[in-house]
Amino acid sequence: MTPTTREQANFRDDDEVLVSQFLDKLWLEKGLSENTLKSYRLDLKSFRKWLQTKEGVGFVSVNQETLLRYLSYRLGEGISSRSAARGLSCLRAFYQFLKHRKIVHQNPTDKIDQPRLGRRLPVLLSEKDVEKLINAPDTKTAIGMRDRTMLELIYACGLRVSEITGLTVSQINLRQGVVRTLGKGSKERLVPIGGIALSWVVRYLNEARPNLLIKNLQEDILFPSTRGLPMTRQTFWHRIKRYASETGITTNISPHTLRHAFATHLLNRGADLRVVQLLLGHSDLSTTQIYTHIAKERLKDLHRNHHPRG
Numbered sequence: 575m576t577p578t579t580r581e582q583a584n585f586r587d588d589d590e591v592l593v594s595q596f597l598d599k600l601w602l603e604k605g606l607s608e609n610t611l612k613s614y615r616l617d618l619k620s621f622r623k624w625l626q627t628k629e630g631v632g633f634v635s636v637n638q639e640t641l642l643r644y645l646s647y648r649l650g651e652g653i654s655s656r657s658a659a660r661g662l663s664c665l666r667a668f669y670q671f672l673k674h675r676k677i678v679h680q681n682p683t684d685k686i687d688q689p690r691l692g693r694r695l696p697v698l699l700s701e702k703d704v705e706k707l708i709n710a711p712d713t714k715t716a717i718g719m720r721d722r723t724m725l726e727l728i729y730a731c732g733l734r735v736s737e738i739t740g741l742t743v744s745q746i747n748l749r750q751g752v753v754r755t756l757g758k759g760s761k762e763r764l765v766p767i768g769g770i771a772l773s774w775v776v777r778y779l780n781e782a783r784p785n786l787l788i789k790n791l792q793e794d795i796l797f798p799s800t801r802g803l804p805m806t807r808q809t810f811w812h813r814i815k816r817y818a819s820e821t822g823i824t825t826n827i828s829p830h831t832l833r834h835a836f837a838t839h840l841l842n843r844g845a846d847l848r849v850v851q852l853l854l855g856h857s858d859l860s861t862t863q864i865y866t867h868i869a870k871e872r873l874k875d876l877h878r879n880h881h882p883r884g
Contacts, residue, residue, distance in 0.1 A: 589632050593618050596671045609736060617664040620648075633672070638682045641665065645686075662686065699835045703823050704729055707832075710817035717800065719782035721813055723774045724797055727753070728829060730771035732836035732854050735829035739805050741796040746775060765853055 597615060600606050606614075624644055625631055631640070648658055666683040673681050699707070708725045712718035728738050737755045745754045751772050752764045767775065786798045799805045811828055818827050825831070837854055 588634075589622050592633060592672065592677070593622075593668075596668050599671060600667070607736070613660065614664045614668075617661045618668060621661075621665065633668075634678055636669075636682050637680075638685060641682045641686065698838055699823070699825060699827065699831055701835075701839055703825070704832065704835050704839075706821040707814070707817055707823060707827075710821050716782040716785040719774075719778050720786065720797055721817070723771075723778040723782075724810065725814075725817075725832065726771040726774045727767070728832040729836055730768040731755075731765040732833050733765075734833060735807050735810060738829070739797065739807055739810055742794045743779075743796050744794060746796065748772070748776060763853075 593615065596618075597611050600614070601611060621644060622633065624647065625633070625636065625640075628643075628647075629635075629640060645658065645662065648661065653661075662683065666681070669678060669681040669683055672678045708722065708729060711721040711725070713722050724738055727733060727741075728735075731753055733741075733753075733755060741753070741755065746767075747754070751767050751769075753767055754762060754764050756762055783796075783798070786800065787793055787802050793802055795804045797805055799809065807829070814827065814829055814831075818825070833854070840853075
């Protein structure tokens with residue numbers, strides 16, 4: 575039976591409340607990052623829209639068959655298996671939350687297996703390509719010096735894009751040469767900056783940043799946009815893509831590529847895996863171990879290409 579307009583409005587409002595409560599719980603208890611919570615909200619919004627238009631029901635009326643139809647629909651839309659797996663993980667956690675609250679009696683995902691995905695290897699830039707990318711911005715301009723300093727810091731400290739764009743002046747200790755940053759789950763870590771990157775930070779603070787803050791002199795953000803406001807992750811991503819294109823780097827890179835390069839190049843030069851884990855802010859060593867595979871593959875390539883019997 576098709577629900578009335580009033581019934582649709584009611585379950586739509588109730589569903590929105592449940593989503594907000596679920597995300598609040600994840601934020602409070604698990605400390606998930608803002609980006610992860612945003613992805614979960616989008617996953618649940620997509621699911622709710624499909625339920626309303628295709629099934630005429632809300633979250634609490636879903637059974638296993640309904641869920642399988644939705645997953646089939648999503649795969650038919652052409653989403654990647656990785657996105658489908660993340661969406662299923664989100665729904666599994668959401669219905670576990672509803673079951674715990676006694677809003678539903680069964681979790682409809684209980685008998686649906688999570689797809690096993692091979693771990694993707696990060697895109698790797700050589701040290702030579704990193705140098706080309708970092709040298710690309712025109713440091714005669716305030717924007718170019720800002721971008722150069724951001725690239726230096728990401729590579730020197732292994733920062734995530736959300737960490738670099740959200741960095742404040744107060745998080746940089748010039749005297750000690752460290753950056754204090756909040757990673758995933760609001761976990762704080764101190765990372766050494768290194769002499770070259772530190773010199774660019776000092777120069778940027780003295781020569782370029784004041785010109786970017788003309789309209790907003792009280793802003794504490796370290797790397798403001800041309801309007802004196804925090805730069806978005808998307809804006810920085812596009813700028814890196816442009817610099818890569820200008821320097822002839824054909825690898826499909828992102829700001830995270832420099833973080834990968836930071837870890838891999840450290841390991842290539844003999845750094846201890848657990849030290850790299852601490853610098854990256856990984857809670858699980860297995861997350862860091864993927865870089866050892868990258869480093870080994872790189873060494874194999876070097877041997878194959880340069881050894882007389884390779």
